[in-house]
Amino acid sequence: MQILASYNIKGGVGKTATSVNLAFHSAHEGARTLIWDLDPQGAATFYFRVRPKIKGGSRALLKGRHDLADLIKATDHENLDLLPSDFSYRTMDLLLDDTKKPNERLKTLLSPLAGEYDYVFLDCPPGLTLLSESIFEAANVLVVPVIPTSLSLRTLKQLVEFRRKKQLRNFKMLVFFSMADRRKQLHRDLMQMMPRKYPNFLKTNIPYSTEIERMGIERAPVSCFAENSKSAQAYQELWQEVKAHLPAW
Amino acid sequence: MLLKRPHYQIPSLTEAQSLLERIKEQFPLTELPSQHWEYVYYDTFDSRLFKNQQLLRQETRTDVEDESWLCWLSLTGNRVLQRGRSPVQESVIEQLPSIPLRPLLEPILHPRSLLSLFKISVHQQWLVWKNKDEKTVLRVMLESTKLFRENQLEDLQNRLVILPFRGYPKPSQQINRFCREEGLEELNEDLFQIVCGKLELKPGSYQPKPKLKLSPLGRTDQALRSILRASTKVMDLNHQGTIEAPDTEFLHDFRVACRRARSALNQLKGVFPPEQIQDFRDDFAWLSDRTGPTRDLDVYLLDFNSYQAQLPEEQQADLEAFRELLQTENAKEQKLLAKDLQSKRYQKFRSNWEDFLTDQTPSTTTGGAAEVRKTASRRLLRSYHRCLAEGKAIDHDSPDEALHDLRKSCKKLRYLLEFFESLWPAKEFQGILKPLKALQEDLGQFNDCSVQQESLKNFGDMLAKQQPVPAQTLVAMGMLVSTLNQRQAEARQRFQASFSGFASTRTQNRFNLLFQQPILVEELN
Secondary structure: OEEEEEOOOOOOOOHHHHHHHHHHHHHHOOOOEEEEEOOOOOHHHHHOOOOOOOOOHHHHHHHOOOOHHHHOEEOOOOOEEEEOOOHHHHHHHHHHHHOOOHHHHHHHHHHHHOOOOOEEEEEOOOOOOHHHHHHHHHOOEEEEEEOOOHHHHHHHHHHHHHHHHOOOOOOEEEEEEOOEOOOOHHHHHHHHHHHHHOOOEOOOOOEOOHHHHHHHHHOOOHHHHOOOOHHHHHHHHHHHHHHOOOOOO | OOOOOOEEEEOOHHHHHHHHHHHHHHOOEEEOOOEEEEEEEEEOOOOHHHHOOEEEEEEEEOOOOOOEEEEEEEOOOOOEEEEEEOOOOOOHHHHHHHOOOHHHHHHHHOOOOOEEEEEEEEEEEEEEEEOOOOOEEEEEEEEEEEEEEOOEEEEEEEEEEEEEEOOEHHHHHHHHHHHHHOOOEEOOOOHHHHHHHHHOOOOOOOOOOOOOOOOOOOEHHHHHHHHHHHHHHHHHHHHHHHHHOOOOHHHHHHHHHHHHHHHHHHHOOOOOOHHHHHHHHHHHHHHHHHHHHHHHHHHHHHOHHHHHHHOOHHHHHHHHHHHHHHHHHHHHHHHHHHHHHOOHHHHHHHHHHHHHHHOOOOOOOHHHHOEHHHHHHHHHHHHHHHHHHHHHOOOOOOOHHHHHHHHHHHHHHHHHHHHHHHHOOHHHHHHHHHHHHHHHHHHHHHHHHHHHHHHHHHHHHHHHHOOOOOHHHHHHHHHHHHHHHHHHHHHHHHHHHHHHHHOOHHHHHHHHHHHHOOOOHHHHO
16 A cells, blocks of 8 residues: 655646546555545545544544544545545644554554555645644655745755755655646746756646536536546646656555 | 445346336436446456456547546456556557556566456446535446447447446435336356457466376377377467567477477387388477577567666667567568468478377287276486486586586476376375476576577677677677576575476485386276
8 A cells, every 4th residue: 555645835837637537547546545535624525525524533643543444435436435534633633642652543554455545646735734644654655736936945945955954765755746837937946947857747737727616516527528638638747757657556 | 435336237228227217216326427338358368367356448539539547457347456647549458558457467477468358348327426515425327238249239238327426325325226126136247257258258268288187098199190289279369470470488388389299200110110200200390499589589688678777777778789680580480380380381290290189099019909007107207217227327517518408308207297187196296296397497597598698698709790799799699698607506505406306205205106006096096
């Protein structure tokens, strides 16, 4: 089981669209896939039309009162399951602070699912918190969407610095441009410059598009309602590129 | 956790339709447009996927354009291991080199190719149950399947499949209760199993070295006929594949089966009068001779990448001209071989051979009437002692030919052991087979290196005659010869160690004890 976290310190960069669409492509190819919506806003849960509620909330979850497996819901898509969000996730940091070895908590919770899923996608909330550190500990790969703007790149730098300082070497970091708008000069310039500075930038870019925005209306991954669109193809390519960095399942 | 997907058998399509209507009346299910598919199942000749508990199926929509999937499934069909889009018009066999599944399938399949097993037509009617949020919480599918058989469609089955959704148990509980109340019978057999049963396919049953069950007190002529019949069956199973050559292994198995039959005839002399079997011995010698060149070239091509890997990276591409030569020669030889295997001579041999194998008349020789276990013991001991004598005579100064001769003698001993394995307890046999296998391994490697060096030199001469001569290729081939020479020397160095295991007092005692004083299987049990 490979754990992929769609993560960025900054909000609004396309983390949820990334995890939802990549998870969809993984499941579509036949891999047993789970997406865990860790964001209390519950956007991924909303996209899959699942109710954003888990029995007992974050407290029961972190205390291990329920098996994670019992909280899972099937989505409308074959091989793709969801662990829904819950509004109580907003206090996850405080609760984690109360547990022993908070960094290892997520990893421990996920470990019983190892035989059930090939890929687990974590849709993470923004910020650099205790929950983030627990995510870093659990993840094999951090998929980092970055908008080609100065602010977005500044947070990428913060993440890289944090990783270096804390010597977090257990996960790979795969960075790619998200919401890229080729009509904007700044986007074009940064997209040319950044991969030279950070060699682990992926080749695939996700374009800024109305189809991705429409996910909220259609409540489905892009490929389900705009299969032949550029965005759908871009996510398919991104998945192939990300997959090439993972061991075969 | 994969949820159970119960499926219920429905006797007829009419009943299925009225059942669907009743389901729609009772439950909030809506119907989706129906779908037509054609499924083609694939596996290798020796059922490699089936043995791995897997299936490969190409699923093509026939009611819409341009939708085809290649699905790699678990044997029960319950779980998709992986799937990818596939070109509609092409068969899987043609497209395999380019499909995304290839890196995953190749280690299982290599060097065998895929063959299509059967094709079925599938009609699906889908019903979905959605909750207030328009979220699907259950799917129900009515599936009618037909089998393509001799250009006709034959009814297979109609079944109702319940597809529950994790985290939403109630709808599926209700539908399953309804099905039970309707008196529907739950099916356990999968579609693949049902079709295999209908077509009398027995996937996984092919054995290139069939296990024989000989009767210890039976006559030797009867035992020899059983041995020959088993090898002939393997030859027949591979005959067409050897002619068409979708992969290299048909020829390999065909050739090994010929060699085993030939070895049995040659080694058990005196079981039949010489005049009765002389023609067959000649025919087997002819077959061995005819199948040799193609197989040698096959082996070269199969190992080509590893040869290349032995060269420094910058010189690897230089060998490509050599690969092309091998491919051309291989195609030429394959054509000749296919012709031989369809020739009058082969047909005549096969028909006379069949008469001989099915003839129940006891042999007129004393050897033929002898008890098989006694004959086998005598032959095995003689063969072992011959190997011992040949091996002991080999020292550092012995010519390579001495090792080649010993390799042949060991092969004969190995065949004899395999033919007569069933006459002795399996455990006893393992003790004598193990040191023999180790010795054969080293001798085999020694021989392969020597043969390959020889043919590399010949191929080098052939290439040199071609215009223009790629000089780098000849240099690369020369380097390969020296690598092979080195490996041959290493194998020769290992020989003394592996031979000492084979010739140890312990192994000698085992042979002598087992074959000088024959022990009945029953006595040991």
